[in-house]
Amino acid sequence: MVERAPRVRASELTGRNWLNTGGKELTWSDLRGKIVILDFWSFCCINCLHVLDELRPLEEEFSDILVTVGVHSPKFEHEADPEALAAAVDRYDLRHPVLDDPELGTWQAYTARAWPTLVVVDPEGYVVAHLSGEGHVQGLVSLVHELAEEHEAKGTLHRGSGPYVPRPKQEGVLSFPGKINALPAELRSPDADDQTYLVTDTGRHRVVELDSSLEKVLRAWGGNDKGYEDGTSDEARFNEPQGLAIVPERLRDSVGYDVLVADSVNHRLRGIELGTGKVSTVAGNGVQRLLDAEGARTGDPNVIDPAADPLTVSLSSPWDVLWSDAIEAFVVAMAGTHQIFSFDPVAGTVQVLAGTGAEGLLDGPAADAWFAQSSGLAQAPDGTVWVADSETSAVRKIAFDEGGPTVTSVVGQGLFDFGFRDGSSEEARLQHCLGVAVLPDQSVAIADTYNGAVRRWDPVAKELTTLARDLAEPSDVLLEDRGEGNDPLLLVVEANAHQVVRLPIPKEAQRVDEGASQTQRPPSLLAGDTLEIVSRFSAPTGQKLDDRWGDPTQLKVSATPPEFIVEGSGAQQGLTRTLTLNPDITDAVLHVTARAAACDGEPGGEIPDHAACHLYQQDWGIPVRVTGNEEDEHTMTLDLRGVN
Incomplete structure (x- = not known):
């Protein structure tokens, strides 16, 4: 059995709009009698897309008693566009209701801290589990079976079709x-x-x-x-x-x-x-x-x-x-x-x-660099590989030198910095770019996906400019060589318009400055001095921690900027860590990775020979602000796999 905390009533589901319900706004009274999985996701997040696929067989197996509700909690400004969300629901073939939560009201009501987060609610409307990251399907199967047996016996489980209503297909x-x-x-x-x-x-x-x-x-x-x-x-x-x-x-x-x-x-x-x-x-x-x-x-x-x-x-x-x-x-x-x-x-x-x-933006020797969901590649004549690093809204390059490959960023500041601004490396901003192409003058065209634009990085002038706007999520760019005597064109894959279009490559590009932005996700408020990180993990029913070679858990902690953590950074065994914070820095991003290994077997018993073993892992990038207020957080609890 999954350990349960005292029962807490599920908060109301509030947001701007519902999709996949035929226009109906769902409340908990509409979901009463069903086991509900709230899937807090954003359509930019690769880990969220993994979880969507993990949940599909679960939804099919328990279609008469289980309802998944996707709570879309955007990171980027573009993700808050209702048309962009509707396109993402179609693109990823979601067959469950989706709540559009652009102000993150439901996200905060359920104390989500990471994309993705899963919250399980029983047929009576009480929260029974709170999970972060990927790889929880086996545990969810066990939990759904347990809840089904319990509520079947109580008469509180209602079988039958759920509230999903399919959307018209393009x-x-x-x-x-x-x-x-x-x-x-x-x-x-x-x-x-x-x-x-x-x-x-x-x-x-x-x-x-x-x-x-x-x-x-x-x-x-x-x-x-x-x-x-x-x-x-x-x-x-x-x-x-x-x-x-x-x-x-x-x-x-x-x-x-x-x-x-x-x-x-x-x-x-x-x-x-x-x-x-x-x-x-x-x-x-x-x-x-x-x-x-x-x-x-x-x-x-x-x-x-x-x-x-x-x-x-x-x-x-x-x-x-x-x-x-x-x-x-x-x-x-x-x-x-x-x-x-x-x-x-x-x-x-x-x-x-x-x-x-590690997910983030860190340059240097290739073996030490950090990327964040790299999604586009292009090669320059000198062998340099250009990279569209989508989650940091960055353009990076890998140079192959005698001392080994090195990584350098030309545009991009970090996981939570983006915008639509032309200018130098320090000034320029992109928003979740997915594609790159090298142009005849060795400048780089960029599919600036969430800005709906094609941009150009000039490595000589060291400046970003804009070539085209008002595109529907361009996902790739390709130089079209039309032969001698003809000006080359740029082919743009316009994903949300379901087409490929041709664009001229102008000699002069317009200059754009609509400002720099940061993710609207509010920072976690810290009291300061020290911070204890606690990651909760509970092995699923039928599994036990794989302690055959020692402690099978690990926390890896770092920060942007790195000097925010005076003591306590790095990777160590165990799921708790006390950090000493730099009193001179008030705003930062904490990067935390929690890992735990478990194998099939009963708690307290031996792990059988040839038992299947599983690694659970979740990465958090958490914006924080030190307030000096003793009422703010001294301890940050992150659920790798725990209960609410």
């Missing part, structure tokens, strides 16, 4: 397209008489070849139903494919495919042999990567056995791919672990190229 050539790439002449469809383009038709879970008009599909791989299946173009199934890269011609015969696809929700890299239509899996075992077995013990997410078969390596939401001439391998934006990977198809190796796995 029709068109594309559905929420993700990324684009140009096909060389030898790989184009036999029906093509001009340049053609590969596009990930993400909303329909397929890859398509468009003709030069960008409006006609010549060939397609995959189908309208999400899934995972290798085989012919008709048999194959993808799940929200994103980035794609052309395999260098000299390697196509030896590796057996022409195009590499980042199959994001399947956590795999897939290969397509365009001539035969064959789709195959070339990397990833389909299990979402948190840490590998050794990394779980050492806390080092960079540990991948170089001899491991790529098909045995866990990946996490690969979002974009490109071939790097500098390292003779593919570069992969691994959004789910906030890292950059490499994949060598000849040697058959997957490795971490950059990033520790």
Whole structure:
């Protein structure tokens, strides 16, 4: 049984609007008799998208007694746009009611501190569990069974359909397209008489070849139903494919495919042999990567056995791919672990190229750098790889020097800083950028997604300017070389308009300054001097802490700026930590990662041989403000898996 705290009545669900209810505003009286999971999410957050997929089989298994209510709690300004939220509900095929909570009223009523947070409410309207992060499905299954038995016996469980009402579906050539790439002449469809383009038709879970008009599909791989299946173009199934890269011609015969696809929700890299239509899996075992077995013990997410078969390596939401001439391998934006990977198809190796796995913005040697949901890649002629780092609204670059790869940011300040402002590195602001492309003068075009704009970074002038506005969530950009005597154009994947459009590249760009912003999420108020961090964890029913090699829990704590923490930062075993705070700094962001390992087995007993083991992990980025008021927080409690 899950340990329960004294019963607390669930707070009212307040917000601006409801989606997927046919226009009805839901109250707890409408949900009485159902087990309810409140899923606090934002559509920018990769961890939230993981949880949406984790909950789908649970919702299907318990469809007559369980109702998921998505409480959308925005981080970015754009996410508070009701049309953008409605598009996200359609894009991610949500089949449960969604409450639009732009002012974070319900978020604060349930004391959520991180995206995602799950709150379980019993059929009588009482909170029974409060969970943060991913990986809680097994525990939720046990809890739902327990609640169903308990309330069936009491007569308080009501079976039957829930309040979900589907929305009308969009029709068109594309559905929420993700990324684009140009096909060389030898790989184009036999029906093509001009340049053609590969596009990930993400909303329909397929890859398509468009003709030069960008409006006609010549060939397609995959189908309208999400899934995972290798085989012919008709048999194959993808799940929200994103980035794609052309395999260098000299390697196509030896590796057996022409195009590499980042199959994001399947956590795999897939290969397509365009001539035969064959789709195959070339990397990833389909299990979402948190840490590998050794990394779980050492806390080092960079540990991948170089001899491991790529098909045995866990990946996490690969979002974009490109071939790097500098390292003779593919570069992969691994959004789910906030890292950059490499994949060598000849040697058959997957490795971490950059990033520790910590979520944030930190430059320096690639092995020490921090990224935040990197989602777009482009290569410059000198081999530099440009990165659209979406959650920090930043443009980063990876340079391959003699001393090893290094990471530098040209635009971006951190997890909670964004806006729409042209200017220098210090002044300029983006908002959740997803794509980058290198222009003929070596400047960089940026799909500034949540600003609905295309921006340009000039590395000589060191200035950001704006090329185009009023676009519907541009998710990628690609330079279109139209041959000698013709000015190049920019192809823009306009995801929420379900199309690819052409834009001129002007010689002079307009200057924009609509200001810099920070996330509207209110800071946690701290009394000051010291702060105790406590992460609560309770192993699910049927599991026990894996203490065979010592304490299986760990807290990793840091801050932006780093000097905010005088003592107590770093990674240590245990789920409690006392921090000494710098009295000269009042505003900061705390970065906390909690981990716990548990295995199948009964508490107090031995862990059976070959028992399945599970790693629970959650990252928090928490804006804080030191007030000096003794009534404010001295202890910050973060639920990795606990009860309310």
